[in-house]
Amino acid sequence: MIKLLHVDDDADIREIALMALELFGEFEVLQCSSGAEAIEKAVAFGPDVFLLDMMMPNMTGRETLSHMRKEPSLGSVPAIFMTARAQVSEIDELLQNGAAEVISKPFDPMSLSDQIKQVVEKAARAT
Template sequence: MIKLLHVEDDADIREIALMALEMSGEFEVLQCNSGNDALEKVSEFAPDVFLLDMMMPGMTGRETLDQMRKDPALSAVPAIFMTARAQHSEIEELLANGAADVISKPFDPMALSEQIKQAIEKSIQRT
């Protein structure tokens, strides 16, 4: 099982993503509704991959990742961002700063688990 930490402030998107990932049978998912919530739970969960919304109130996905990366045990965990503002320059910046992938919203629930597995594989190949 792939342990995935999903951080998303929109309850509907969390629900759709959870259903899609559970249907694959390959993921153990912990969902958080904010960056602060994720920071409280991430160490105990010890995820294999992060799936982070970019735009959230309080702390963005990028800021959340920066905070989690301070923990040496989490520094190499692949991070995938989801964003509705998938501008080429923003995607390039995220990838240049270590993101394993960027998934545009709205996303295809039927393709989500495969996209995540491919991003993990790319991340492993880069190390």
């Protein structure tokens, strides 16, 4: 099982993602509605991968990741960002600053699990 920490302030997006990931039975998913909640729960959950919304109130996905990276046990967890602002320059910037992948919104629920598994497998090969 792949332990995935999903952070998104939009309840509909969380629900669609959860249904898509549970369909294949390969993920244990912890969902959080804010960066602050994710920071509070991340260490205890011990995720294999982060799936972070970029644009959230109070704390962006990038800021959330920055806070979680301060925890030694979370320092090398691959991070996937989801964003509706899928400009090439923004995607490139995220990838250059530590994102393992960037998924554009609206995303394809049927390919989401494969996209996440590819990131996890690539990270495992790199270690």
